[in-house]
Amino acid sequence: xxxxxxxxxxxxxxCYDSNTSTLEVEFNSSAVWQYYDVPKSIYxxxxxxxxxxxxxxxxxxx
Numbered sequence: 001x002x003x004x005x006x007x008x009x010x011x012x013x014x015c016y017d018s019n020t021s022t023l024e025v026e027f028n029s030s031a032v033w034q035y036y037d038v039p040k041s042i043y044x045x046x047x048x049x050x051x052x053x054x055x056x057x058x059x060x061x062x
Contacts, residue, residue, distance in 0.1 A: 008052040016043040025056065035060055 001015035001024060008028075015024040016038070023038040023046075042059060049055035 004047070006047070006052055010053040011056060014043070014047060016040065023060070025060075 001017045001022075003013040003015050003024075003026065005013050010028055011025055012028050012030075013026040015026075016022070017024075018040055021037050021039065023035045023043055024032060025035065026032045038060070046052060046055050046060065
C-alpha cells in the first residue's frame with residue numbers, strides 16, 4: 001500500500017490495498033486505523049470528497 005497525503009482537517013493520509021479491500025487512514029493525531037472490506041469505489045469517493053473528513057464520518061467511521 002502506498003500512502004497518499006490528503007488535505008483534511010482530521011486526516012493526514014490514505015492507503016488502499018485492493019487485494020484485501022483494506023483502507024488505512026492516518027489521522028492528523030498520528031493514529032492509524034485500518035478498515036476492512038471497503039469497496040474500491042468508496043475509497044475513490046472518499047479521496048475525491050470535499051471535505052474528506054465529512055465523507056469519512058458519514059460513510060466509513062463506525
